[in-house]
Amino acid sequence: MSHFSIKKGKNLKIKGSVSYETVDLPLPKQVAVMPPNFKGLKSRLAVKVDDVVKVGSPVITDKSIEGLLVSSPVSGKVVAINRGAKRSLLEVVIETDNLQETISFLNSPSSDASSYSSDQIKKTMLESGLWAVLRQRPFSKIANPSDKPKSLFIHAMNTEPLAADIDYIMEDKDIEYQFGIDILKKLVGVNIHQCIDAQSKAKALKEAKNVETHTFSGPHPAGNIGTHIHCVDPIGKGDVVWFIEVQDVLRVAQLFQKGTYPVERTVAISGEGAKNRVYTKTIVGTPLSSLLQGSDLQNMRCISGSVLTGRNVGKNGYLGFYDSQVTIIPEGGSRKLLGWLVPGFNNYTFSRTYASAFTGKKDFSLDADKNGSDRAIVLNHLYDELNALDIMTYFLLKSVISEDIEESEKLGILECDEEDFALCTFACPSKIDVGGIIQSGLEIIEKEG
Amino acid sequence: MKWLADKSKQLEKLFEKGKPLEKFYPLFEALDTFLLTPGQTTKKAPHVRDSVDIKRVMIFVVVALIPCIIMGIYNTGRQILLAKGLPLECGAAMFEGALKVLPIIIVTYAVGGMWEGLFSTIRKHEINEGFLVTGILFALTLPPTTPLWQVAVGISFGVVIGKEIFGGTGFNVLNPALTARAFIFFAYPVQMSGDMVWVAVDGFSQATPLGIVATAERGTTAVAALQSAGFTLKDMFVGFIPGSIGETSTIACLLGLGFLLITGVASWRIIAGCFLGLGAMSFVFSLFKGPDSLVFFSLPAHWHMVMGGFAFGSIFMATDPVSSAATNPGRWIYGFLIGVLVVLIRMVNPAYPEGVMLAILFMNVFAPTIDHFVVETNVKRRMARATTAEIKS
Numbered sequence: 001m002s003h004f005s006i007k008k009g010k011n012l013k014i015k016g017s018v019s020y021e022t023v024d025l026p027l028p029k030q031v032a033v034m035p036p037n038f039k040g041l042k043s044r045l046a047v048k049v050d051d052v053v054k055v056g057s058p059v060i061t062d063k064s065i066e067g068l069l070v071s072s073p074v075s076g077k078v079v080a081i082n083r084g085a086k087r088s089l090l091e092v093v094i095e096t097d098n099l100q101e102t103i104s105f106l107n108s109p110s111s112d113a114s115s116y117s118s119d120q121i122k123k124t125m126l127e128s129g130l131w132a133v134l135r136q137r138p139f140s141k142i143a144n145p146s147d148k149p150k151s152l153f154i155h156a157m158n159t160e161p162l163a164a165d166i167d168y169i170m171e172d173k174d175i176e177y178q179f180g181i182d183i184l185k186k187l188v189g190v191n192i193h194q195c196i197d198a199q200s201k202a203k204a205l206k207e208a209k210n211v212e213t214h215t216f217s218g219p220h221p222a223g224n225i226g227t228h229i230h231c232v233d234p235i236g237k238g239d240v241v242w243f244i245e246v247q248d249v250l251r252v253a254q255l256f257q258k259g260t261y262p263v264e265r266t267v268a269i270s271g272e273g274a275k276n277r278v279y280t281k282t283i284v285g286t287p288l289s290s291l292l293q294g295s296d297l298q299n300m301r302c303i304s305g306s307v308l309t310g311r312n313v314g315k316n317g318y319l320g321f322y323d324s325q326v327t328i329i330p331e332g333g334s335r336k337l338l339g340w341l342v343p344g345f346n347n348y349t350f351s352r353t354y355a356s357a358f359t360g361k362k363d364f365s366l367d368a369d370k371n372g373s374d375r376a377i378v379l380n381h382l383y384d385e386l387n388a389l390d391i392m393t394y395f396l397l398k399s400v401i402s403e404d405i406e407e408s409e410k411l412g413i414l415e416c417d418e419e420d421f422a423l424c425t426f427a428c429p430s431k432i433d434v435g436g437i438i439q440s441g442l443e444i445i446e447k448e449g
Numbered sequence: 450m451k452w453l454a455d456k457s458k459q460l461e462k463l464f465e466k467g468k469p470l471e472k473f474y475p476l477f478e479a480l481d482t483f484l485l486t487p488g489q490t491t492k493k494a495p496h497v498r499d500s501v502d503i504k505r506v507m508i509f510v511v512v513a514l515i516p517c518i519i520m521g522i523y524n525t526g527r528q529i530l531l532a533k534g535l536p537l538e539c540g541a542a543m544f545e546g547a548l549k550v551l552p553i554i555i556v557t558y559a560v561g562g563m564w565e566g567l568f569s570t571i572r573k574h575e576i577n578e579g580f581l582v583t584g585i586l587f588a589l590t591l592p593p594t595t596p597l598w599q600v601a602v603g604i605s606f607g608v609v610i611g612k613e614i615f616g617g618t619g620f621n622v623l624n625p626a627l628t629a630r631a632f633i634f635f636a637y638p639v640q641m642s643g644d645m646v647w648v649a650v651d652g653f654s655q656a657t658p659l660g661i662v663a664t665a666e667r668g669t670t671a672v673a674a675l676q677s678a679g680f681t682l683k684d685m686f687v688g689f690i691p692g693s694i695g696e697t698s699t700i701a702c703l704l705g706l707g708f709l710l711i712t713g714v715a716s717w718r719i720i721a722g723c724f725l726g727l728g729a730m731s732f733v734f735s736l737f738k739g740p741d742s743l744v745f746f747s748l749p750a751h752w753h754m755v756m757g758g759f760a761f762g763s764i765f766m767a768t769d770p771v772s773s774a775a776t777n778p779g780r781w782i783y784g785f786l787i788g789v790l791v792v793l794i795r796m797v798n799p800a801y802p803e804g805v806m807l808a809i810l811f812m813n814v815f816a817p818t819i820d821h822f823v824v825e826t827n828v829k830r831r832m833a834r835a836t837t838a839e840i841k842s
Contacts, residue, residue, distance in 0.1 A: 014497070234834055301496060308495045329497065332490055335454040339486035340504040347500035352713045353509055354500055368490040372502025373482055375577060376619030379506060380775045381716050390831060394775050395824050410828050418494075427499045429506050430619075436493070 003198060004231045006218030006388045009423060010350055012161040014307065015363040016272040016327070020168055022279040027098060031074050031285035032091040032318040033059045036311075038070065038132065040141035040446060043089050051078045056103040056128050056261030059092050065144055070321070071129030073263035073285045075101040091318065094285075103128075106259035113182035116256065121187045125252070128261045132321065133248035136240050137229055138414040139446050143242045151191040151233045152184060153243040156205055157216055159223030160306035164268035164279065164324045166246055167202040173250060174204040180253035185210045188242065195228040205246075218388075220308075226420040227388045235415050247324055267291065267319060271307070272365055273300040273328030286319045291326055301368045303327045308422035332367025339371075347371075350386070350427045375430040383434065386423040391416060393424055397434060400441035405448070408441050417442070454488070457481050475569040479576040506714055507578035510765075513708040514585055516701035517761065518554075521694040522546035525593040525649060528691055532650040549593045549649045550694055556597045557588045561604040568613045577618040579771075583607065586626035586765055589695025590758065590806070592646040595633075599640060603633040623813045624772045627806055634806070642801070647691035655691045659757045659795065662748060663802035668740050671748035685755040696758035706764045715768040718777060722784020723763035727753055729785075730792035745796040759791055762805035767812070774816040776823040783819055787812045 035043040042063040047053060053072040062068035072094055080093040105128045110116070116124075125131040126145060134143040134152075143149070156166055170177065185192055191212055196205045198217040205213070214232050216222045225243050235241055244252075247265060254262035263283040270277055275295040282291065288302050292315075303310035304320040307327050311320055319326065336342075344354030348364035351357070356364070383393035391412045399407035418435040425434045461481070464474040482504070491498060523539070526546030530537055561584045569576045587604055607629025612621040634641045644654045656664070658680045665674035684690055688698025695701075709715035731750040738746040754760060767773060767787050774783035787808045794804025801807070 012497070234831070236832070301490075303494075303496055305494070307497045310494055310496065312493060312496065327496075333488050335457075335485040335488035337453065337485060338483075340483075340502070340508055344500060349500040351499065351501045351506075352711060353505050356500075366497040368496050369498065370487065370489045370491055371498045371500045372504065373478070373487045373489065373575065375503040375575065376617065378503060378579065378619060379714075379770050381770060381777075381780075384777060390827065390834075392776065392824055392827050395820070411824070412828075412831055415831075422495045426495045426497065427501075429499070429501045429503050431498065431502065435495070 001213050001215070002232075003215045003217070004222075006216060006222035006227060008384075008388045009219040009221050009386055011159070011219045012307070012366070012426075013348065013361070013363050014161050014271075014329075014366050016162055016270050016274065016277060016329070017363075018162065018164070018268045018270045018277045018279065020165070020279070022266065022281060023276075025280050025282045025286070025290060027074070027096055027100070027283070028286045028290040030079070030093055030095050030287055031072075031283065032093045032287070033070055033072065033285055034091050034318060034320065035060055035070075035089045037321040038142055040139055041068070041070075045081065045089070045092070047078045047092065049078050049081060052076070053078060053094060054101045054103050055263065056105065058129060059094075060089070062142075065142075065146075067126045067145060068131065068142055069126070069129050070132050071261055073261070073283050075099050102260040104259045105261070106256070109257055109259035111179060111257050113179060113186055113256075116183065116186060118186055118189065121183055121256070124255065125187070128255055130251060130255050130261060133244055133251060134242050135244070135322075136242050137226070137235055137417065138240075139442055140417045144240075147240050149188060149190060149242040150235075150239050151193055151241055152188045153225060153228055153232070153241060154181070154184075154192060154194040154211065154246055154249060155225045155228070155243055156194055156246040157197045157200070157223040157228075158324075159220035160308055160325070161220070162268070162270035162325065162327055163223075163306060164266065166197070166205075167200055168279065169247060169266045169324070170202040170204040172204075174207060176250050176253045176257075177204040177246075178208060178210075179257065180249035180251075181208055181210050183252055183256050184244070184249065191233070193228070193232050195225075195232065197223070221388045221420060221423065224388070224420055226415070226417050230389045230415055237409070237414070245322055245324070248322075265319075266324065268325045269328075270325055271303070271327035271329045273297070273302075273330060274326075282319070284319065284321055288313060288315060288317050288319065288326055291319070292328065295328060297328070299331045300328050301331050303329070307366065308426065309419040330365070330367040332369035334369075350382075351429070370431055372429065372431050374432075377428075377430050377432055379429055382427050382429075383421075383424045386427055387421065389415060389420055393421065393434065396441075397432075397437055400437050403444070405441075405445055409445070413438065413441055413445065454485060457485060472570055475574065475576050476566055479569075504578045507581050509712055509714050510582045510709070511585055513705035513714070514582075514589065514695070514765065516704040517589055517695040517698065517765075518550075518585070520688050520698035520701040521589055522550045524688050524690075524697050525549050525694060527689060528593075528648040528655070529650055532648050532653045532655070545649075546593075550588075552597055553591055553593075553595060553600050553694070554585065554588045556600045557584045557604045560601040561587075561608050564605060564608040564613070568608075568617065572617065574617065579618050580608070583612075583626045583629075587629045589761070590626065590630045590693050591633075592641065592692075593649040593694055594646045595640060599633050599637055602636075603629040606632040619771055621771055622817075623810055624766055624769045627766055627810050627813075630806055631810055647693075657692050657757070657802070658685060658690055659802040662745055662756075663795075665744040667742075667744060669744060670738075671744050671746075672752065674744060675752070682752065682755065685752075693758060696761040699755040699760045702760035702764050709764070709768075715764070716770065716773070716780055718780040719768050719773055719784040719787075720763055722781045722786075723759075723767055723788045723791075724754065726785035726788020727759065727763075727791055728788070730789040734792065734796055743796060753792065753795070757795070757803045758805040762791075762809055763787065766805075767809050772813040772816065774819050774823075776820050779816070779819045779823045783812055783816055786815070 198215040297315040421435040526542030611625035611628030790808035
């Protein structure tokens with residue numbers, strides 16, 4: 001067990017925190033499986049409109065890696081396949097029949113991890129589609145089953161703005177969680193690193209066995225998986241590290257306890273635009289409209305995930321596969337007179353160029369306004385203060401822009417993901433999409449192998 | 450604001466693609482976003498953004514320069530009144546000073562702004578607010594007697610050769626304001642140096658403090674030479690000495706520095722490095738002071754700091770984020786070496802008594818090299834870390 005104190009970074013002071021209350025939601029009328037949730041997935045449809053599916057039926061398979069699939073969280077009928085630009089798959093919408101008929105992936109499920117072999121675990125996870133919860137760095141895509149990872153990380157800490165409190169979610173989950181860990185340990189056979197908040201009191205996390213526990217403290221991005229991997233077991237050239245969200249460890253446990261594809265998920269409803277800011281028990285792929293009943297979503301931005309890394313799914317969108325949070329903020333975008341001149345008591349900034357920096361105000365109403373227009377990079381000293389990784393952000397950025405792959409790799413692009421630079425993008429006065437540029441570099445590297 | 454926003458939307462149509470005024474869109478954008486915030490929203494994550502933008506940052510630098518501008522105007526007038534033997538009234542000094550300084554500022558902004566507008570129209574990029582800073586910085590580095598046509602030529606060179614041919618803001622190697630200043634310094638030495646240019650009264654000769662120390666006879670000390678010429682430490686700190694418009698007042702520069710540090714706009718590491726470097730190097734030289742050495746060797750560090758353009762240069766010029774080092778250790782080294790070079794050029798270079806401009810330009814050229822070594826250390830450190838972690842596991 002080791003402790004890492006993260007000095008760089010910052011917590012966003014944003015309105016709309018979630019109260020500790022859990023609401024059980026009924027099964028939604030529709031759910032969606034969304035290929036864009038999975039980075040690098042070359043999706044192929046396994047269903048067509050009007051097909052009948054069960055819980056655990058494959059909906060999408062991967063063209064390049066045999067056996068990878070994403071399955072349906074409900075039983076019912078495929079009602080729509082929505083495509084975007086260049087016919088890319090956006091959503092497969094499934095209407096529920098309320099029966100939740102399941103496919104059984106195990107003949108005799110058992111709560112004893114030693115009764116499963118490594119191969120059996122792999123096969124069951126792949127067949128059921130739950131394999132998709134295992135992701136890898138570099139590239140943050142679904143783990144390749146034929147890879148041998150250096151280690152597996154459990155992402156058991158979250159410092160995203162208004163994030164779900166993992167301690168709260170993991171209350172009374174110790175047995176299930178430990179079983180999930182034991183199964184995963186059997187599967188990978190390498191070190192499992194569990195990275196938790198130094199303040200965490202959750203019994204499930206603190207007393208977990210079969211893992212190496214590491215504690216982290218400090219501002220965001222202290223809770224990012226990228227930060228954890230970077231500090232605990234950094235990736236060199238050719239290395240692959242796997243990671244899994246803490247809630248998904250519970251799903252792994254459920255799969256092997258019951259033998260069916262587990263779909264349950266606790267989601268925090270956050271952001272000032274949401275009326276009832278509570279935790280909800282729901283299923284993956286649920287529509288935001290079912291989570292946000294009673295909220296007026298006119299002129300609101302509906303984000304599956306956090307304001308820093310989530311996806312703008314719109315009020316008719318669905319919860320992302322890996323997300324445990326939705327955030328609703330005002331859309332903003334109104335034009336204000338002489339914005340560069342105002343004292344700005346309500347203008348939130350990391351810099352000290354508005355009066356708000358000196359008033360000690362605790363939470364700000366943030367909307368989706370860009371607060372400026374695109375300019376060339378000028379203030380390059382901000383990035384280093386907000387990036388918890390030992391990466392020279394400005395130089396990495398320049399190497400990606402000039403498409404110098406070799407230099408990018410030397411500067412550590414493979415250790416990074418878009419989300420690790422979200423704060424840099426947030427704070428950049430030139431409104432440079434730092435994370436987006438890094439992501440484009442990663443995509444080029446992945447494509448060229 | 451709705452009314453104004455609607456009007457702007459109507460007007461914008463004239464500047465859209467395929468419309469007659471398409472080419473002038475950058476000019477429209479500059480004026481439009483000056484009046485109203487752009488009001489664009491994010492398309493993807495991060496969905497929220499910091500309130501600060503380049504416009505605000507650059508305007509804050511200009512605000513930080515206001516004390517220097519006011520002191521520059523006042524001191525220019527004060528030197529005129531002194532030379533003419535008139536009573537030193539504040540209002541009269543401001544008036545006389547404004548008559549000399551404002552035309553220089555106006556010509557700088559008009560001519561430089563014209564180039565900015567031209568290039569952004571041809572290149573189809575937005576007008577960068579950085580020019581607001583470049584323009585005023587350049588004006589403040591000039592002697593108050595500079596002919597206006599030279600001001601125009603200088604800023605043209607600075608904007609076009611110093612910045613635009615490199616690709617515009619963000620890509621320039623040298624600080625454009627200093628490039629402009631250096632250009633006219635070498636192109637028109639008669640109007641830019643010597644004893645005749647610092648006080649805006651025809652035929653009036655007055656050396657700057659640095660000039661006095663540089664030309665003092667051996668055997669005396671620098672401080673004694675300055676005092677016998679009538680320069681006290683206090684005068685130099687406040688800025689009541691002949692020199693370029695904005696550089697003379699150390700206290701005005703420090704006020705600006707305070708503002709920049711409170712608002713977090715400038716890199717304090719560079720400034721601290723400059724002062725450290727200057728202190729260290731003048732200490733080294735002071736070890737060799739004696740009756741046979743150059744008089745300059747005996748000038749203490751704190752006198753160096755209030756003389757010439759050091760405070761102005763290290764606070765406003767060296768900190769230009771584009772042309773300075775872009776790594777934290779690099780910023781220390783870059784600043785420190787500027788301080789060292791300033792003393793070196795001032796003391797052992799017989800040609801120019803002032804070395805700040807050349808020191809900063811020289812280090813601008815070297816900044817990428819410094820950064821290169823810092824980045825290499827980072828690369829090596831991360832590689833070593835990845836392998837030790839491997840061995841452990």
